[in-house]
Amino acid sequence: MTDTLSNTHSASLERTKLIRAGLRRRHMSEAIFRGLGLAAIILALGFVALLFTDVFRKGIPAFTQSNLHLAVTFDPTVIDVGPAPARADFTSEAEYNAASLKWQRDVALLNWNTIIEQSMRAAAPAGYEIDTRALLTIPETDARHRVRAMFVENPALLGQTVDVDVLASANATNWIKGNINRDLSDAQQQLSPQARTLIDTFEANGTVSNGFAWSIFTNVDSRAAPASAGLLGAFVGTLWMMLIVVILAVPIGVAAAVYLEEFAPKSRLTDFIEVNINNLAAVPSIVFGLLGAAAFINYMHLPISAPIVGGLVLTLMTLPTIIIATRGALLGVSPALRQAALGMGASKTQMVFHHVLPVTFPSILTATILGVAHALGETAPLLLIGMKAFVASVPTTPFDQATALPVQIYLWQGNENRNFFEPRTAAAIMVLLAVMILLNGVAIYLRSRLEKRA
C-alpha cells in the first residue's frame, strides 16, 4: 500500500520535473519570441530615427549660404549709356515707352561683369594676381543681373559706390563649407588655385560670410545660377495642385460616399462600384500618371506640365481614400440619430444632410487632410505628365507651366553639382516633410478638438 503510494508520488515528482524542464524551455522560447517582437519595434523605430537624422544632418547646412559683401562702384566709364529717358521729355506715353525700352536694352548690353570684377578686385588684397575668368567663378552668375536691376531702378547710382550682398557661386560655397575635399589635386577641383586662395582671404577679411539661405524660399529654380536656386516656383505649383484636389476631391468623394452608404440600392452595380473603389485605392500611382498623359494631355489637349493636369490626376488618386474614409465615418453614426430624425418626419435626404453628415465632419476633415498630405508627396504620376520640365517662373494660374515640391527634389538630386545639390535636396526634403508634418498635426489637432465638442 505504502509502496504504491510512494510509487505514485515519485511518478508525479518525475512528471513535475519533466514539466519543470519543459517549462524552462518554453519560457525561454517565450522570452526569445518576445525579444524578437521588441527587436522588430526597435528596428522600425530605428529606421524612422535614422531617416530623419540623416536628412536633417545633410539638409541643415544647406540653410546657410555664403554671401559676398562687395562695394560696387557704378563706374561711368563702363556704364557708358545716356541718361534714362524722363516722361516729361516726351509728348506721348508710347514714345516714352519706346525710349525707355531702348534705354533698358542699351543698359542690358553693357558689360556688367566688369563692374562685378572691379568690385571683386577692390575687395581682394592689392596686387593679387588672378585672371578675370577665375575671379568671376567666385560670385554667382546672377550677381550682374542684380547690379543691373539696381541701376535700372535708380539711374542716379551712376558714379556712386554702394554696398551690395551677392551670393557666392555653388562651387565657392562648396569650398567655403568644406563640401568638397580640400586636399584634392588641382585637376579635381572646380575652382582654380588662385580663386581658392582668394576665397580664403575673403573669408579672413570678412568679405565672405554665411547667412540664412532665404533664397531657398524666395527664389525659383535656376540652372544658370545654381546657388540662387529656390523652391518658390515648386511650392506655388504644389499649392495650386492641392487647391484643385481639395476643391474637386472633397465634394465628389463625400457625395459618392453618401450615395453608396445611404442611398444606393443593394445591387450588382453598387457592388461593382464598391469593388472598383477598393481596387482604385490600391492601383499604383504611376498608372494614374499614364491616365493623365493619355486622357488629359493627349486626348483633351490640356496644357502639358500644368498644375491643372497634376491636380486632376492627384484628385482621381485621392478620391478612393476620401470615399473609403467617409463611408467608414457614415457607418459609425449611431442608428438612434437616424431614427430620431426619421421619427420627427425628416425625409431620408434631410436626415442624411441635416443630421448624419454634420456628425461625421471631423472624420471627413481628417481624411481630407491625410489624403492631401499623401497627394502632396506624390512624384511618379507628375513625371509622366511632363512636370519634370525645368520651370524658372512662379505659376500665376493653374494653366501655367509649373513643377511641384517632390518633383523639384527629384530634379535637384539629379543635378551634376552633387556637392552643392545634395545638401540642398535634403533641405528641400526638410521643407516637404515640414509641410506634411504640419498637415498631419493639424489633422490630429482638429480631430481631437472637434470630437470633444461633438
Next chain:
Amino acid sequence: MNALIVAALLLVLLGVAYQSGWSRSRNLVTAEGVKVHSRPQYHGSYVAIWAMLPALVILGLWAWFGGGITHNYTVSQIPQDTLLALDQVQLNATVSRINAIASGYGIAGEIQPFEQSAGDALRSFQMLTFLGMLLAAAVAGGAALLYARSRVTARLRARNAVERFVNIALLACSAVAILTTVGIVASLVTEAYKFFTFINPLDFFFGTVWNPNNAGTAGNWGSYGLLPLLVGTLMITAIAMLVAVPVGLMAAIYLSQYAPRQLRAVAKPLIEILAGIPTIVFGFFALVTVGPFLRDVGGFFGLSINATSALTAGVVMGIMIIPFVSSLSDDILNQVPRTLRDGAYGLGATKSETIRNVLLPAALPGIVGAFLLAVSRAVGETMIVVLAAGNSPVLRGNPFEPVATITVSIVNQLTGDTDFAGPQSLVGFALGLTLFVITLCLNVVALYIVRRFREQYE
C-alpha cells in the same frame, strides 16, 4: 476673364432664380393660408435647378464644340490660294498667328494683309459668338426660370423633385470612380494596342532583351523584351518582402499582444510616420545613405555590392512597407475572437505558444491577404526604384547588381515627348497595362481573401 464673367452671371442667375421661387412660395402661404407641400427653400432650389440646367447645358456645349467652330471660322478667313499652299504645320502656325492678332497681343515678324484682316474678323467673330452664347444661355435660363416659377403652387412637390435631383447628382459623383477605372483601362488598352501594331506581343512578353532605340525609325525600333524588367521587379519585391514581412508582422504581434499601453500609444503612430513619408524621400535616403552603406558592408565581407542595386532598392522599399504590413496585420490579429486565445491559455499555453499555434493559424488567410496587398504596392512603387536601383535593364539574377523595373522603364520612356507616335513612348502604356493587370489580380485576390476572413469571424 471670360470665364469669370460667365461664372458671375451664373451666380446671379442662381440667386435670382432661388429668390423668385422662394418669394413666390412665401406668397402662397400668406395670401391663401393654404397648406403648402414643400417649404420655401425647396421651391427656391427647385426654380434654381430648373434655371441653371439649360444655361449650363448651353455653356457646356459651347465649351465642347466652340473651339472647333472658331478654328473652322479662322481657317475659312484665310484666302483660298494661300490655304492651298500651306501644309498642316504651317496652317497651325498661321492660325495661331491670327489668334494672336485677334487677342491684341501682337506678334513677331511682318503681318501679312490677309492675316490682319482675318485677325480682325476673328476678333469680332469671337466677340459675337461669346455674346450670342451668353444671350442664348441667359434666355434659356430665364425661360426655364419663368416656367418653373409658374409651376410653384401649393401642391407642387418641390422637395421630392429637389431630392430626386440631389440623388442623381450623388449617383453621378460615385460614377466618377467607375469612370476613372474605365478611363485607365481604355487609355492603357488603346495605347498598348497601338504599341502592339509596331511590336509583336510575343516579342514583348517573352523577349529577354530590353534595348529600345529611342532615336529609331521604322524597321529599327530596338528590342522591347519585358522579361528583364519583370525579373528586376520581382527581385526587388522579394527583397522588400523579406524585410517588411518579418519586421512588420513581429511589430504588429508585439504591439497588439505584449506592449504596455504607453509604449503602444507612442510606438504605433511613430511607425505610421514611415507610411506618410513621400517615396521620393525614401529614394533619396536609399541613394545617398543606404546604398553606400551596403556597398561598404559588402566590401568588408569581400562581396561586391553596387551602391545602386536591387538590394538597396529592395531594402529601402521594405522599410517603406513595414507600417503597411504592421497596421494591416494588427487589424487582422485583433479580429481573431478572444475565445480562441482564452481557450489556449486555459490549456496552459504560454503567450508565444498561443500566438504561434492559435492566433497566427487563425489569422493566416488575413495575413496572406495583407501580404498580397503589400506585394502589389511593392510592384507598383516607382520613385525608390528610379533613384536607387541603378536602371540597368539586363536579365540577371544577382541582387547586388543594378536592375531596372517595369515602373522605371515607364518613367524613362514616357517623360519628355508627348506625341505617342512610335513604340518608344507607347511601350510605356504596354508596361503600364502589364503593371495594372498584375496589381489588379493581386488586389482582387487579396481583398477577396481579407473579406472572406472578416466574414468568417463575424
